[in-house]
Amino acid sequence: MRDETMLELLRRQGVSRRGFLKFCAATASMLALPPSMAAAVAEAMATARRPTVIWLSFQECTGCTESLTRSHSPTLESLLFDTISLDYHETLQAAAGTAAEAAREAAMQNAWGNYLVLVDGSIPLKDGGVYATVAGKSNLQTLREVAEGAAAIVSIGTCASYGGLPYAKPNPTGAVPVSEIITDKPIINVPGCPPIPVVMTAVLAHYLTFGTLPELDGLGRPKAFYGESIHERCYRRPFYDRGLFAKSFDDEGARNGWCLFELGCKGPTTHNACATTKWNQGTSFPIQSGHGCLGCSEPDFWDAGGFYNTLSTPITPVTGAATAALAAGAATGLAVTLANRRRKANARRAHPEVTIDDLEK
Amino acid sequence: MSATLEKGLNALREQIDAPIASYFSSCVRCGMCAEACLFFTETRDPKYTPIHKLEPMRRLWEQEYTLSGRVKKWLGLAKPITDEELEAWSPLVYDSCTQCGRCSMVCPVGNDLTYMIRKLREGMALSGHAPPDVVSAVNRTVTLGSPMGVKLKALQAQIRDQEAETGLTVPINVQGADYLALLSSMEIMNFPEYIGSLARIFDRAGVSWTLSSEAFEATNSGIQIGQADLAGAIVMRIVTAAEKLGVKSVISPECGHAYTALRWEGPNLIGRPYRFEVVHILELLDQLRRTGRLKTRGKVAEPLTFHDPCQLVRRGGVVAQPRRLLGMIAADFREMDEHGVWNWCCGGGGGVSASERANALQLTSFRRKQAQLEKLNVETMVTACANCRIVLEEGLEHHHMDIKLVGLTELIAEHLEE
């Protein structure tokens, strides 16, 4: 069964050719491919093998898994997940304890060099990584072990991608993202707190369909979903351009749906697909609900100033530095004053009794 | 002879004050002062840009009175000020600056460049980089009492002539007179009519006045060369004589820088206020006019204009008086396009006319005045500064212009009511 192609799997589940075509068309749409590519997707799907996937959860809140599984009815995403061979997922799998670990090792052995590793959560390094262990193994050990035989790693969520919440100052566990530990494998970052479900599935679909990684940006994110900022695709953008801003959450501007920039929206510096894909089956996204973007798909978003502080304001108050600088300036100024006064006084003392002889050499 | 670089630099250290520091801190190198300087406008040579003339002093200020400059100097990154450099700067500081003060009015950040040039000359003088002719003039003023070497005997001869001409007595050393009148050697030697004019006007107006045999010379070469001690000594002679005679006022003659020296710099040079007041002759004449003691008859019919001496208007505040006086006697008074505090210099003030080596440049710079005059179509130009008058006469002659020059006091005297 492991060697079944996607097409075979779907047919075995009683899906007709029409259903397969529909599946391919929807997948192409999800991957933002032109409709003419649906045929290519179909062709690829007809021959693609279902991959082995191992999902590792480290310092995380399970929000990413929640995001992925909180679809109330079978959707294309869940169907897609049915087609992969999810051999290890602590939260979702039925097996527990040593049986679970054995399943993971078996899956790794069977697909060594070819399986996908999905990671959510950051990895603590401080004090030998004791802050997160599973079956007596630190996350660091587990990640190194599992990553060794992986074809590629998908960092699901901001914690795995950039460190996320555990990484925020003062980072008590010494948390780091996957990319700081694994440097010899292709890594796809799918940041977000949590990431949009369709983005996660699209990355898998792309890998499934074409067997390659999608095109990534400088921060390792698929360009198809993270290529544009929230601000660029925001339906409230015209208000920004016209200079119409909500000043508080219950003022006239807020009621009129004006731009939330002044209320701390991080849309301009946040790259994600929320403004177009939206959440909960396309119902809405934070800005549409009247709240600014938190910037959750960007590195260090917890430390990039308060969520309600405007993007153009200081992250840390400057008053302390300013006061210290003024004090230092005054102290140095006094020293310079004394030095200047002394120099001038010396010059006055050295002033000769001038005669006309002093006008010529 | 004992001028040294160190003495010069030391003088600059002493002179640099808060205004100068604020000026150097504010300069943005916009170059607008160039367009205010007739040595630039008539040559278009950027080296005559006023702020550039101050470069050695700017560097000294930066190196000695700012923290960043001190650090630069300590790191060996600062270019020291040398004798060679100061010598090279001498023509910029002396020959091409008449202290006219126009740049100080134009500078958008408010730099008083003239104030700074005056201070820079303190350093130039004591480091031995003043023009030789100006040094000689100072020498003569200090040793003989007058930059042109005019002695009491020469003055007495001129007084006799004027007494004969006017039939009036010119009072000398009259204890307790109200006014002590001063003269410039140029007036004594070139325009002695000024003495006669004073005698006639004061006689008619009933002004109690006198000359002093101990202090008749008002010009102050110490101001022009920029040496405060010597300038102060020259001022002190007048102060001593005036206070000895017990006069209420001292009259500055028709000479721009003499007025500056006596009225504005004097108390600061001698370090105390005077026990008398200083008025320019035009201020006194206007006062007499106002009180009805100065009465004229008839008016000059031909068109005439007035050349404002810089030290009188821009640097002295005597602006309205000459116009009111001319209003009494001129039927067709024509103002130059830029006049009053916005006048253009004759080109020979601030010691420039005293320096032989500046002569060609001075004549070139006269073109500015020439252009102003050509727009007016006047036959007569009145002024109130003997130095301006001589410089203008040279310029008019050199540029073949047929315009008569006359001192305002003389012109008033000619129109006195009988």
Next chain:
Amino acid sequence: MSGLGDIGIAVQEPGGDANARAVLREIETLLERLLASGEGGSIDLGGLPLSGADYELLEATLGHGEVSAVIDSLGPTDVIETAIPGVWWLTHCNAAEEVMAEFIEVGWCPQIVLAAQEDVSDGLQRLRAALKEDGNAG
């Protein structure tokens, strides 16, 4: 607060129908191509940020034609011929009837409506099996 409508938030739809106009132009081009060469094409409406006004314009301009069909595979797919013959509006839904993808297809008949060879052969086998059972029974 008696209901959601009382919450004082006005959600403003992005205005304008410029995207719908662009889609209609593209449909025009595809129809011309269909008539000239027999080759149609497809437009993914999900790939465009369409506003409410865009949808209204598209629906008003294209209208409803003679054919409407529902394909029931992996959830319903509505196939509707618009009032412009040859222009088909396809809406793919999942089992929960949530829209997964939406296409405008220009062609004689949408590909997905045609029965596929392997489904036909599967069907034939099922028919034969049924006949055989029938025969056995009879």
Next chain:
Amino acid sequence: MNAMELLSWSRGPGLGIATAVFLFGMLLRLFEIYSLGRKPDLAPARPNSPGSGWRTIISRSVPEAPVFRRSAVTLTSGYLFHIGFFIVLLFTVPHITLFESVIGIGWPALPTPVVDLVAVVAIIAMLVSLLHRLLDPVKRFLSGFGDYVAWSVTFLPLLTGYMAHHHLLPDYTLMLAIHILSVELLLVLFPFTKLTHMLTLFIARWYNGEWFGHKGVAS
């Protein structure tokens, strides 16, 4: 360091350092100036002078017509740039929120298209002033390295701000970081270049005006 880290640095430690250097330096400059003192003027002042230091602080901003004619390019580009720069600095929303967060006082912004136009005018005026500096014999003669540095660090915030506002680099985060860093560079160099004139010109004008006013002349 990625763009977001750069932006966070510029909004955090970078801004602190720049503000500190700026305030330290400017205060020091004031001490440097006033430490040198000024002798009292013993010559009696002319009474009822039309001029004074305070008057000159204002009046020196309005050139006489002949002065304007002689330096038309310098004054026009200078005015447009200075006014434009301060309008853009003081009347755009992101800047006002910054001031509000630091000093606690906010004020209304100008409409975005207005600020946008003003920014373009200011940028053009600065380019003209640079060109003039390179072509005019006097300015070229007077200008040194420091003058071009001062121009550059003043121009960069305008240019990068305009680019950031219009998303002219693919990555807005990087663009915004560059913009803020360029402002910080301006602040750091401010006290050590001719840019100090922003503060000291008021002192200079005051001294100038007092000197002239003492003599009964309005300068």
